[in-house]
Amino acid sequence: DIQLTQSPSFLSASVGDRVTITCRASQGISTYLAWYQQKPGKAPKVLIYAASTLQSGVPSRFSGSGSGTEFTLTISSLQPEDFATYYCQQLNSYLMWTFGQGTKVEIK
Amino acid sequence: EVQLLESGGGLVQPGGSLRLSCAASGFTFGNDAMTWVRQVPGKGLEWVSGISNTGGTSYYADSVKGRFTISRDNSKNTLYLQMSSLRVEDTAVYYCAAAGIAAKLDYWGQGTLVTVSS
Numbered sequence: 001d002i003q004l005t006q007s008p009s010f011l012s013a014s015v016g017d018r019v020t021i022t023c024r025a026s027q028g029i030s031t032y033l034a035w036y037q038q039k040p041g042k043a044p045k046v047l048i049y050a051a052s053t054l055q056s057g058v059p060s061r062f063s064g065s066g067s068g069t070e071f072t073l074t075i076s077s078l079q080p081e082d083f084a085t086y087y088c089q090q091l092n093s094y095l096m097w098t099f100g101q102g103t104k105v106e107i108k
Numbered sequence: 109e110v111q112l113l114e115s116g117g118g119l120v121q122p123g124g125s126l127r128l129s130c131a132a133s134g135f136t137f138g139n140d141a142m143t144w145v146r147q148v149p150g151k152g153l154e155w156v157s158g159i160s161n162t163g164g165t166s167y168y169a170d171s172v173k174g175r176f177t178i179s180r181d182n183s184k185n186t187l188y189l190q191m192s193s194l195r196v197e198d199t200a201v202y203y204c205a206a207a208g209i210a211a212k213l214d215y216w217g218q219g220t221l222v223t224v225s226s
């Protein structure tokens with residue numbers, strides 16, 4: 001099974017900061033990776049898919065990169081509404097779409 | 109408007125059974141693979157099970173294999189999760205989600221809480 005490891009698990013940042021979250025896969029998954037944002041009490045929302053493709057309607061301050069085993073999600077200028085938990089998900093194994101453990105972004 | 113509406117959650121004793129349903133509307137249900145994802149309150153997302161658009165292929169997380177069964181009825185636009193031999197550690201909010209282009213999970217339900225406790 002493919003395991004995903006996110007880092008950091010928690011980060012504290014200020015409005016306007018550039019934030020980067022890393023996701024490492026236990027084996028190569030090409031670009032079959034998505035990123036989700038989840039706010040308390042809500043279902044996750046897809047931000048990025050195919051490692052770097054921005055989901056329709058998602059602000060351009062979000063970007064994704066990487067391939068193989070290492071991926072990053074970057075928020076270029078953190079906004080108040082971006083404080084949330086972020087998850088990566090591998091889409092390489094058909095129907096077995098495991099998640100990373102999550103990264104909680106909190107206000108400094 | 110796309111909607112996924114889960115139902116069937118509740119309180120059940122260890123060793124008991126429960127069947128979750130996910131009623132879909134607003135998109136062509138029979139075209140999309142579907143999945144169940146769960147989340148212990150305050151913890152991360154855990155993929156539970158996935159099923160192909162026709163229902164012919166399904167997979168399970170090791171933690172539920174042999175105890176949970178995913179199925180779908182495309183004529184009723186409904187996804188199911190039959191859960192048996194439930195354990196305390198199965199307590200979680202269960203979400204259903206639809207996989208669109210590139211298998212990303214475009215649509216999610218609001219979640220249904222399953223509590224396994226004596």
